[in-house]
Amino acid sequence: MSIQLHDVGKTFGSYTALRNVDLNIADGEFVAILGPSGCGKTTLLRMLAGFEQPTSGEIRMDGEVVAGASTLVPPEKRRIGMVFQHFALWPHMNIYEHVRFPIRTHKKTPKAIRDNEAARIGQVLELVGLSHLAKRMPHELSGGQKQRVAIARAIAAEPSLLLMDEPLSSLDALLRMNMRREIQSVHRQTGSAIVYVTHDQGEALSMANRIVVMKEGRIEQIGTPQDIYLRPETEFVAQFVSKANLVRGHWDNDLFIPEGSGSSVQWRGAGVAGYFKSNGLYPVRPDQLELGPAREGGLVGQVANVQFQGKEFNYDIVAAGQQWEVVSPVPYKLHDKVSVTIPERELQYA
């Protein structure tokens, strides 16, 4: 299913949840909507589901207008599946009945599936690895199993769009990593478009074809995971997704001279977004920076805090009147003087 959002806005009373959202989603695409809580991502998702009506603009699915200021196709008439944050399993139905429900209930279930209901249920349960638990009730399942049931239910009637609302946030850390793999495999096998809402940039970067970063009801940047991570276009994306330091300094065409370094230090940055250039900033991720023994002529800073992380250290370095976060495998002690550089290999994309 291809989806177009055109200038979509939503207000709740005096509060504006979404403004001027333009977005196209191609058939079969995995799109992650990433942003902090309250950025409007859930509202956007619920709008795609049909639970919310836009106050302005319109949403088309396969060319047909499904929502606008005066029209709304309700969720039950759209061919969608949805996975909820807290599973939303029905306590009075077993797993088999959960998967059967949309197949029987949805008016648009393909005939091939409706006619071979039992086979389809078996197939879906197989896909999420729950065939042996078909008769269990929801309260007899672990968190991960519940989420698999929710996914099985969502895909059972073969929706052309699968919506996921922070599906991993109620699971513990280890399970989250495993479930990422499962969701990727569901995407590969069903081939339906997925819109995945999350506040966890790791989930978005690892699974999505495209990421939509949102802030305060607006889209900040749309791009592939690499685009978003390596070439942020706004201050917010640089800090929220790549945790970048925004180094102050001044630009000389495509060369950046950080504040307080004299002019001996120059960083290349042809690919750095215009916003940063016009504001005298250079986004640099903690892992791009390298620490070395203090030497004359470069940027020299002092270690203000150290956290040992196992394979590396997280440092807070105070240099040239700014505080930077740096990740480095080299051990230093508190108050050590260190030089801060960006190695050549890190500058090749810039």
Next chain:
Amino acid sequence: MATSDTSVLETGMKKGGGTFPRSLLSASSLGRYGLLALGAAATFFFFVLPIAKLLLLSVQNEQGFTMSYYFELFRQERFWKVLRHTFVIVLGSTALSMALGIVAAWLMAYTDLKRKKLLNLLIVLAFVLPSYVLTLSWSSFMGTQGLMASFLQLFDAGAKPWSMYSAGGIIFVMGIHHFPLVYLFTLNVLKKIPRDLEWAAKTGGAGKLKTIVRVTLPLSLPGITAGGLLVFLASLDNFGIPAFLGTPVNISVLSTLIYEEIIGFGPSAFARGASLSVLLGVIAIAGTLLQWFTVRKSKATETGRTDDEPRYALGRARAWVGGAMWGVLILITIVPLLSMITLSLRKSYGGKLNWSTLTLDNYRYVLFDNPAIWQAIKNSLVLSSITLVVCLVIGTLFAFYRVRKPSKLNKLAELAISIPYTLPGIVFALSMILVWMEPVPGWNPGIYGTTTILLIAYVCRFLILQIRSGVTAFMQIDASMEEAARVSGAGPWTRWKAILLPLLLPGIVGGGLLVFLTALTELTVSALLYSSGTQTIGVTIFGFEQAGKTLYSTALSSLIVLFIFVGAGLLQLLQKGSARKGGNN
């Protein structure tokens, strides 16, 4: 989100969906506003207008507005005497309820007593029984022919138990009838006080007693106060106990005085009854506001998590504390009940008690020989069944809108609907008479004196009970349950049938059963609204008691007790059945 998705829900219904609610709920926005206006009008007509009429009548005579009814009341010696009795009885019984309730709640919440589930049932029983059944039990127990008399006569042949027909008797029965209310309120509050607050006090050097006085007590005070105010209101409202125990010895309280005024049919009986009702209603509403305020205050301190684990080990004292508790509970409910039942099995009131004098004659008379009684039982059953169905449907739908689509309008409607239950029953009953004699000037629907007015009164008074249990049930169902069904393609009809109703059922059936039993055993409202042919069970028992036919009244009361036990058993089975199907997800 909860506030926002509802507008879409409604638009979604408008756009299409199932066939059933489309026509019912919102065919067009014109229809929707029409329905809304109709609902508002009905709410006003059924719940607000009666009170307005009552107020109006108390300040009006042929010449126009006047306060003369009030001034006349204030001049009467009798009024002040009744007021004094009312306050002594209400305050006395409230104090007794609070003492019993707090002790029971503390023991049940914090100590390691055994068999708490059964104890809990036994405590609540005192409140589940209709007040006049408890009254009859105690008057049988303490009567000259009762078990207490036989017991005392073992020591002294001439001994007579203390008479229940006195202010003290009323205070006592009211106190034990209402103490479960304080108990339930306090239990809930106590269990929600975080255990670590007590630990913190102990690590700070406070001893056991100091911890209770400085930490537990202040934290539970709002809850205890709210429970106490609730009992105060219930005592003010109660009609059965003072009518059974006070009227024969000329002790009146406000509720029975209003009844006597209306039944006495003086020239200005309704007006005087109305002004008394306004006074009683004002006290009740002041109490309700105070109660509402303290509940809100106590909500601010609670953490929300109930902690069911015991906090104090009674150690060696456990056996006798438990024993004492069982003893007291059995003595205040079970023994008097048995006493009433044995009385109902006697051939004559004065006869000796042994196997040969036991008989089912009284039951035969009540059930088969007297068509008027059978008619009353039928009336009560039919009335409470229809009340149940009407409340179940309207109450559940209203609760749905109240929870899923909260608005100022339906909040206001809920407030209006709670008026008849908040007001003392006798006040509400009088307002029903006033409004239904001539609802709109020039139109008399002629339902005063028929079962219809009883039905309207029951539904209006008990609807709020069903709404409250419905609201609780809906709050436990996350909106995502319905949303998951919607994305699965379920229209409104399927959502109710396959998801909402199965999940709601235990909650609303519990509420429905409460409505049914309350309506079945209703006395106060019926006492004012019945006429010949439309008697109810409660009114019939009241009539027997007034006529001194104790054997018949105890027999009919015993049947009610049987009915309640069967109903409670059914509810228990239902809840067990649904618990097996699985708890939360």
